[in-house]
Amino acid sequence: MSCSFAKDREAGLRLVSALSRFWRVRGNYSDGSRWLSLLLSGPIPSVLPQIRAKALSLQGEIDSWMAISGYELAAEGLSVAQEIGDKHGEAYAQYVMGLSVLEHEQLNLARSHLSKSLILYQEFEDKLGQAQVLSAFGRVDDEAYLQSGRAQLEEGLALFRELGGLYGIHECLIRLGQLDIRQGALETARDWLEEGMALGWSLATRGIVYDIIQLGDLAFWQGSYETARAYYDESWLWLRKPAKSGATPGSLSA
Numbered sequence: 001m002s003c004s005f006a007k008d009r010e011a012g013l014r015l016v017s018a019l020s021r022f023w024r025v026r027g028n029y030s031d032g033s034r035w036l037s038l039l040l041s042g043p044i045p046s047v048l049p050q051i052r053a054k055a056l057s058l059q060g061e062i063d064s065w066m067a068i069s070g071y072e073l074a075a076e077g078l079s080v081a082q083e084i085g086d087k088h089g090e091a092y093a094q095y096v097m098g099l100s101v102l103e104h105e106q107l108n109l110a111r112s113h114l115s116k117s118l119i120l121y122q123e124f125e126d127k128l129g130q131a132q133v134l135s136a137f138g139r140v141d142d143e144a145y146l147q148s149g150r151a152q153l154e155e156g157l158a159l160f161r162e163l164g165g166l167y168g169i170h171e172c173l174i175r176l177g178q179l180d181i182r183q184g185a186l187e188t189a190r191d192w193l194e195e196g197m198a199l200g201w202s203l204a205t206r207g208i209v210y211d212i213i214q215l216g217d218l219a220f221w222q223g224s225y226e227t228a229r230a231y232y233d234e235s236w237l238w239l240r241k242p243a244k245s246g247a248t249p250g251s252l253s254a
Contacts, residue, residue: 010048012039013055021167032062053080053089061096064103071100088129091120095133102140110140131159135172138179150179170199174211181218189218209238 016035036059040052056077060070074096081089098113114137121129134156138149153176160168173196180189193214200208216231 009039010051013051017054017058030066033059033066036062049080049084050086050089053077053084053086054092056080057089057093057096060093060100064096064100067103069100069104071097074100087120087124088126091117091126091129094120095129095136098133098140099136102136107140111137114140127159128163128165131156131163131165131168134159135168135175138172138175150176153179166199166203167205170196170203170205170207173199174214177214177218181214181221184221186218186222190215193218209235212238 012035016032016039019032036055040055040059054077057074060072060074060077063070063073074093078090078093078097081087081093094113094117098110098117101113102110114133118130118133118137121133134152138153138156140149153172157169157172157176159165160172173192177189177192177196180186180192193211197208197211197215200211212231212235216228216235219225219228219231
């Protein structure tokens, strides 16, 4: 990466963009944010505006994964995209802006940005973009306790399944499980969570720890307090020492 940074910032930004999903799954968020900061700090003329717009929004998205507001970075990315008529860049920036304010529970503003993003993705029939926005939209409505969240999550899940987007499938399944727990549909919640957990382990995502917690919550609401405690204890162990790729927690087979 240092070679790209020293000789070709644009190539470095392309490489970081390609690695972003890997960092998302593995939890190496700070690496991505650090490299983007370094690469974006160079001379602006040395990078195509379209690449710069995407990189700014990407850094905003990565920062939002770390519970840091990426709103201003994405807003800058939006401005660059609008100046050059880059509709894909505009759609992505609106999506990231929605995510950023969602993390801080500004639900109306999040819904506004996500709506603009979804409209753009629908215009140029970008199914992956639509799936990502619908997944986030479902989270907005889930937090606001609105039934429409289920429909949006299920629509996003269907698109991710069609596209083979495994991480997106995992995320939608877990969110649907969370939504069912909130609404008292505990049996269907287990179905969503168990499918999501199985996929999460195959992806070796660090987020599996929080999936275990969801199963603990499910067991708690079912009145299985010892099982719930076992899941919570296991999640604590995995937080302290992340699981290796391909490993499965003992309690999940119980």
